[in-house]
Amino acid sequence: MSVLFPRLLPRQAHKLYEEYKSLTIEELEQRTALRHDSAVYAATGGDRVREKDLAQLRQAVVAVAREAGFPNRSTPAAKNDFDRNVGELLHRTAGLAPAEAAARDIWVFLALVVLPDVSFWRFEKRTDERFLAKDLTRHVFGRLWWRAHLVHDTDSSDPYAALNILGEGAFDQIYARRRALGGSPQLVRSILHVWNEIETGGLNETDLLKDFLKRLLRLGAFMSFETLHNEQLNAEVRRAAHDSLQAFHAERLPRHALEHARG
Structure with missing residues (x-):
């Protein structure tokens, strides 16, 4: 009680x-x-x-x-x-x-x-x-x-x-979306577990986290995270993090290529 x-x-x-x-x-x-x-x-x-x-x-x-x-x-x-x-x-x-x-x-x-x-x-x-x-x-x-x-x-x-794992500002990004994400301790733990795994490679971590959470929000529109076992949930969250990383790295490539050409 x-x-x-x-x-x-x-x-x-x-x-x-x-x-x-x-x-x-x-x-x-x-x-x-x-x-x-x-x-x-x-x-x-x-x-x-x-x-x-x-x-x-x-x-x-x-x-x-x-x-x-x-x-x-x-x-x-x-x-x-x-x-x-x-x-x-x-x-x-x-x-x-x-x-x-x-x-x-x-x-x-x-x-x-x-x-x-x-x-x-x-x-x-x-x-x-x-x-x-x-x-x-x-x-x-x-x-x-x-x-x-x-x-x-x-x-x-x-x-x-x-x-x-996360400071106040980063954690607030999760909790601010609590109706879709932050209300599920299982999902929050999975997010933190996966976030702790990834190598950001110099990317802006705040922007990367926001993009990562947006992908999970879209995924949550047609998937019930609460029904997944931990391994399944981690796999889905890890896939969303991987997609964010790929997107951010892809945005950087043309810029680096252009700088190299100018050099």
């Missing part, structure tokens, strides 16, 4: 965000809490999370943040490590079912009530998309849980190993 987390509704969330975005990390640390008078819960679907579990979750996330430099300034590489580690931590320990994790207001509660100091440390620009969960692919914590959920492989000795 899923654990139900408190939900901080938009009106109060906006109020807290406007108040907190100008505070220092030290001041935000003094505002952390495990409850909020305006928080609500889903009526059914599981047991409410205990405050002691929220306290343990906060302690664990803060420990990961400290390894990345919190509360001081950090490097992009250290913050990427923070993202991977917290994504695994949240997915492994929070006890959320996907239906509960899809509720944006629970992530707002975590970001603005339980972990405001860590949240605003992670994103120094403090734009509202990172805290108010208008889009879960951008939220400071929600995006990490979903990234971990989509790559989680129970058959692997390291179920979260695929978190190391």
Whole structure:
């Protein structure tokens, strides 16, 4: 059964965000809490999370943040490590079912009530998309849980190993297409597995990934990925990646030939 987390509704969330975005990390640390008078819960679907579990979750996330430099300034590489580690931590320990994790207001509660100091440390620009969960692919914590959920492989000795394959921008390309692609963890794992295999040979990886995903979207219009065994699915995904590579290399050949002729 899923654990139900408190939900901080938009009106109060906006109020807290406007108040907190100008505070220092030290001041935000003094505002952390495990409850909020305006928080609500889903009526059914599981047991409410205990405050002691929220306290343990906060302690664990803060420990990961400290390894990345919190509360001081950090490097992009250290913050990427923070993202991977917290994504695994949240997915492994929070006890959320996907239906509960899809509720944006629970992530707002975590970001603005339980972990405001860590949240605003992670994103120094403090734009509202990172805290108010208008889009879960951008939220400071929600995006990490979903990234971990989509790559989680129970058959692997390291179920979260695929978190190391793509960065945030690349993974967002997959999750932004979640209705057709990102909603299937099996397909996402196959995409990551195949992407990790290919040699891009100096090609623009962002453009190549976009083309690769477009081919899968077209394929998904007449194929049910969920009905395929892993080997079959990997074969179809690998074929789409190969077609993208061939197309990109073909585009480069005339340009190189022209440059050679001019030389």
